[in-house]
Amino acid sequence: MIKHHLNPEILMSYAAGNSSSSVSLIVASHITVCSKCRKEVSFYEDIGGKVLEESLSVETKAETLDIILSKLDGINSELISNTIIENSSFKNIPVVLQKMLPEGNSLTENWKRGIGGIKYFNIDMESVHKDSHARMLSIPPGKKLPNHGHEGQELTLVLEGGFSDENGYYNVGDVAIEDENNIHTPIADSEEGCLCLVVYEGNLKFKGVFGPILNFLKI
């Protein structure tokens, strides 16, 4: 049962079509497993439908319809294909996220090693938003991440295991939302550790004794 949800402003931006590609990735992944937030997105898309309906009509060019009609022949209908990816070593990753991970062989071969047994993989969003980042993070059981703040918003979706921080325990499917200025100290589940998708804007800012080193290493 999902306890930690995305908030209205994030879901509305996703539905309206103006969230960044990395935020879109985490929203699409979360609403795959969260019917409550998926329903809320439908509501905001219904608003978009009404916005479209109530938009001022602008006359189309006289030839537009003929151009479109001339392109119809030869177009096959596109039934949405079932896109189960066979080779992934992780069973609990939504398809939308799997598509962004290395193809074929498992993610495990592509992990980069951070400090303290933490492994990560940076997802290339090919985004025009240069300061918008997405990464997979695998944290060993009981491992405490250095407490850190953010220049921008950080969203974390739990895919396997879980973690806890000052706001409580986050289970599979839960999303943690950390705004700029918040400082938190996540600890991975003591038995299962934590596999999660993290997206953030700007740079992470690590506090404490090792902060400068961590900032330099950009784990």
Added chain:
Amino acid sequence: MFLENYIETVDFSDKLPCIEYKQEKHYLVLKPAVKDKELTYLISRVADFKDKSAFSDLFKLVGPRIKGYLMKLGSSDIVAEDLLQEVMLTVWRRSETFDRSKAAVSTWLFTIARNKRIDMLRKEIRPQLDPLDPMLTPNQEDSADNVYGFKQESLKITNAIDQLPNEQAVLIKMTYYEDKSHAIIANELKIPLGTVKSRIRLASTRLRKLLEGQIYD
């Protein structure tokens, strides 16, 4: 409503007997619920029979609105025409996947137009929910009829937005009509980012009451 201004070019009287319409000056005005039903009918003709005549009627009904929407969000006339072509070709390709029990026609068209606009203008990946993902959790069943979209008597969205306090209304308009992120909105209005977010949250609760509350009344 999709039909005002353009209905005079389309004659439904022989094939759509369920429409109740009235002649007003040069316009025919359809009841909103019927409108959605007729658009659904045209899409089903396209899906089942690849009916180009139904497709053309659909274009005449929704094309100018889609173009208007795209231009409102900043596309030039030329770009809006290109995007409109893309949208209509996608409608043709995907007509069989349109499911009335899941979304209103206007919502479906909106999501297609939204995605085409992002694809073409931003040239970036925009991850989307995969509707066939085996991990997809079942939908919540919270009402007997489980109707998606708003009821026919619901407020127009423009009226609903007008009922919001001005400071909230302006944020919803910037989100839907101007394609602006919260950070850009905060910067332009010179208010803190946290204030933008909390006002949008208040506005969404209020919009829900105004628009969706009527479903269960």
